Amino acid sequence: MNRCSAIAIGGAIAAWLSGSALAHHSFAMFDRDKKVTLVGTVREFQWTNPHSWIEIDVPDSAGNPQKWSVEMNSPNNLGRQGWRSSTLKAGDKVTVIISPLRNGDKGGLFVSATLPSGKVLGDGVPPRPAPAAADESKSAQPTP
Numbered sequence: 001m002n003r004c005s006a007i008a009i010g011g012a013i014a015a016w017l018s019g020s021a022l023a024h025h026s027f028a029m030f031d032r033d034k035k036v037t038l039v040g041t042v043r044e045f046q047w048t049n050p051h052s053w054i055e056i057d058v059p060d061s062a063g064n065p066q067k068w069s070v071e072m073n074s075p076n077n078l079g080r081q082g083w084r085s086s087t088l089k090a091g092d093k094v095t096v097i098i099s100p101l102r103n104g105d106k107g108g109l110f111v112s113a114t115l116p117s118g119k120v121l122g123d124g125v126p127p128r129p130a131p132a133a134a135d136e137s138k139s140a141q142p143t144p
Contacts, residue, residue: 030099030109038068038096045088047075054088054110056096069107070098073123082121092116 040058052072057065072078075085088094093116098108112122 027109029102031102032099032109034100035111036098036100036108038070038098040065040068040094040096042088042090042092042094043067044090045085047078047085049076050074052078052083054094054096054113056094058106066106068098070096070110071107072110081123087115087121088113 038056038058040056043055043057044053046053046055052075054070054072056068056070058068060066073081075083095114097111097113099111100108110123112120114120
């Protein structure tokens with residue numbers, strides 16, 4: 001192998017490794033010491049790599065829907081936690097617990113969700129079975 005080939009291969013490997021490192025972000029933007037409960041309606045469930053997303057409409061104090069974006073794990077990891085691409089669909093009424101964004105924007109990092117069936121799925125904790133009857137009396141307001 002000549003010197004130019006070695007430099008080219010080394011450069012290609014360095015570029016590939018740096019691209020992988022830059023492609024993934026830190027979770028410092030989320031306040032993992034706080035939890036916010038969102039009760040609302042699924043607008044969209046995005047089963048995508050590298051992270052899935054739940055877009056949820058949560059009524060404000062006047063009843064107007066406010067869009068919240070919830071970042072989740074990858075579909076691969078979610079699948080091992082009991083999720084499927086069909087777990088949520090637009091129009092589903094859900095309760096989602098998040099670690100909120102530090103900047104106050106309407107979004108956060110997924111912690112757990114109570115599905116329309118009452119089944120609870122979390123962020124790595126084995127799923128719990130649905131309770132006998134789903135509690136319909138939850139508040140529609142985000143609570144810190």
